[in-house]
Amino acid sequence: MFSELDKISEVDENALALYARLWQLEKWLREMVYVELKAKKGRNWFNFNRTKKTYESDKAVTHIPTADDNPLSFTTFTELVKLIQNNWDLFSEYLPPKNIWEVKLDEIIHIRNRVAHFRSGHADDIERLLQLMRDIDNGFWRFCTDYNDLQPILPPDRDAVAKKYIDLDPFSFKEVAPDEWAKVGSAPRELRYIVSIYSLRRRWADRSENIDGTPGYIYDVNVHIRNNKQFDYSKFLAAAKKYKAELIHICLDTFSSTVRVTIPAIFGSDKVSEIIDGLINIVENSMTLHRPINSDDQAVQKLSEEWPEYVLGPKNPLTFLGPDMPCSFFNVIKSS
Structure with missing residues (x-):
């Protein structure tokens, strides 16, 4: 039996791999921001007004509901990056030096926009993304293991x-x-x-x-x-x-x-x-x-x-x- 992807011959496997890795990176960045900001600020960790319109629009589509409820799940990637930059002291232990992080992220934002708008990518896009993930791999391991270091x-x-x-x-x-x-x-x-x-x-x-x-x-x-x-x-x-x-x-x-x-x-x-x-x-x-x-x-x-x-x-x-x-x-x- 063939999957839906098997039937779509024009889908580029490299594009799918790039999308999956972008999803993985963004998912864990949102989790990191959530944990660190809430540990610092408690209930007032996030200004819900930033995402209220997007949140309400999503919840209004009642015939295809999702479980997502965290305000960060409704922010844009650019807004997420700004949260990290504006609260750098919370993330500096897990990420590369700020000047290097910002340069690398600028590249990833361009790569992400290519994927999101179905544009042709560069041959090095996936390797640039994977290199960033190698650079932060140990930092995310520390982020996660700290959470279980009772x-x-x-x-x-x-x-x-x-x-x-x-x-x-x-x-x-x-x-x-x-x-x-x-x-x-x-x-x-x-x-x-x-x-x-x-x-x-x-x-x-x-x-x-x-x-x-x-x-x-x-x-x-x-x-x-x-x-x-x-x-x-x-x-x-x-x-x-x-x-x-x-x-x-x-x-x-x-x-x-x-x-x-x-x-x-x-x-x-x-x-x-x-x-x-x-x-x-x-x-x-x-x-x-x-x-x-x-x-x-x-x-x-x-x-x-x-x-x-x-x-x-x-x-x-x-x-x-x-x-x-x-x-x-x-x-x-x-x-x-």
């Missing part, structure tokens, strides 16, 4: 959020010797779920002992269900969407046993605790009996793709790629 908050009582939920984590870090901490403990049989609180720090953020209200720090909240129960993810997501303006991401796992939520510390401990309390209440009402693993092991990933960009499935590198997992982020191999 740090315990020690001692827990130095932070109001960590202190409040310490009793919900029987395996939390405990001081086993002066200035020596280890995860020890046991869970009571009747404990239905475990709530673990960690912190993340973006590279541009000043190191601080005080996470509460500090730009660039993120509370990482992990809720794991026990006792032969699992999440009804659809029910959880439907109830949790009221917090989407405050959260960065809700991360789902393949086995429906865990929910991971990231919340900017800039909101302050009172607001963060209010959100966590609300999420715990939703957890209480979203548990169901454990079912045998579905023969379709893509079910959770497929569900995540039905939701807006703040919901991540288990295949997204932001949910699993850690500092101990070296790899090529874009998988761009240098031509021989």
